[in-house]
Amino acid sequence: MAEKTNQQVYPLAPSNGNPRSDEESNTLQSKELKRKKRIKLAIYIAAFAVFQTIVILVFALTVMRVRTPKVRLGTDVTFSRLNTGNETSPSFDITFIAQVRVKNTNFGPYKYDNTAAIFTYQDVTVGTVTIPKGKAGLRSTKKVSVTVNVNSNALTTLSNLGNDLKNKVLTLNGQAKFTGKVELLFVMKKKKATEMNCTMIIYLTSKKLKDLICE
Numbered sequence: 001m002a003e004k005t006n007q008q009v010y011p012l013a014p015s016n017g018n019p020r021s022d023e024e025s026n027t028l029q030s031k032e033l034k035r036k037k038r039i040k041l042a043i044y045i046a047a048f049a050v051f052q053t054i055v056i057l058v059f060a061l062t063v064m065r066v067r068t069p070k071v072r073l074g075t076d077v078t079f080s081r082l083n084t085g086n087e088t089s090p091s092f093d094i095t096f097i098a099q100v101r102v103k104n105t106n107f108g109p110y111k112y113d114n115t116a117a118i119f120t121y122q123d124v125t126v127g128t129v130t131i132p133k134g135k136a137g138l139r140s141t142k143k144v145s146v147t148v149n150v151n152s153n154a155l156t157t158l159s160n161l162g163n164d165l166k167n168k169v170l171t172l173n174g175q176a177k178f179t180g181k182v183e184l185l186f187v188m189k190k191k192k193a194t195e196m197n198c199t200m201i202i203y204l205t206s207k208k209l210k211d212l213i214c215e
């Protein structure tokens with residue numbers, strides 16, 4: 001009865017002239033060996049699948065993740081002209097050269113469109129400059145020099161300015177809304193907008209930046 005069952009269980013056992021018992025133990029051994037091999041293979045496949053999943057996950061979380069580029073002004077601002085009025089007749093006319101820095105931490109370039117940067121004094125626009133369209137490369141910072149003129153022509157109330165001129169400190173705010181695309185793996189494009197918002201505090205006597213705060 002047992003032999004019969006064995007026969008049925010191992011239909012592929014060779015039926016040559018080998019003595020029955022040898023044949024049986026051989027097939028048992030090879031069956032066991034095959035089983036172990038199969039388990040090993042299954043473990044390898046599972047391990048590989050886990051490894052693959054981790055690789056894909058890491059890839060998705062690092063390389064494929066689209067980060068928002070950061071735009072700010074560099075601290076190296078040069079004042080090529082700095083004319084101011086006095087307390088009783090307040091005015092300013094300032095030209096400065098600043099560096100716009102587009103920091104791209106993506107694993108692919110960030111191509112941005114023409115962007116208008118607006119400079120304000122007390123929420124009144126006192127100057128604008130166009131930042132031409134460009135490209136910040138893979139994990140790098142694009143530096144664009146811009147020459148900006150700001151003047152008090154558009155101001156309607158001058159009392160605050162008179163005060164600032166007395167204190168010899170002028171605060172300007174520069175803002176720009178960038179639009180563009182992050183390109184990943186040369187084919188995938190993702191729209192990404194980013195904003196610059198920097199506050200410049202200028203020492204009027206030394207014609208230097210006291211402070212530059214970018215959000």
Ligand SMILES: *[C@@H]1O[C@H](CO)[C@@H](O)[C@H](O)[C@H]1NC(C)=O
Pocket residue numbers: 085086087088089
């Ligand atoms: C302020 O500037 C105006 C115009 O330049 C001038 O007429 C006036 O005398 C100045 N006042 C003072 C106090 O310096």
Ligand SMILES: *[C@@H]1O[C@H](CO)[C@@H](O)[C@H](O)[C@H]1NC(C)=O
Pocket residue numbers: 197198199215
């Ligand atoms: C820009 O920054 C200033 C000061 O840091 C803040 O008061 C203002 O709300 C910001 N503007 C925008 C549009 O985020």
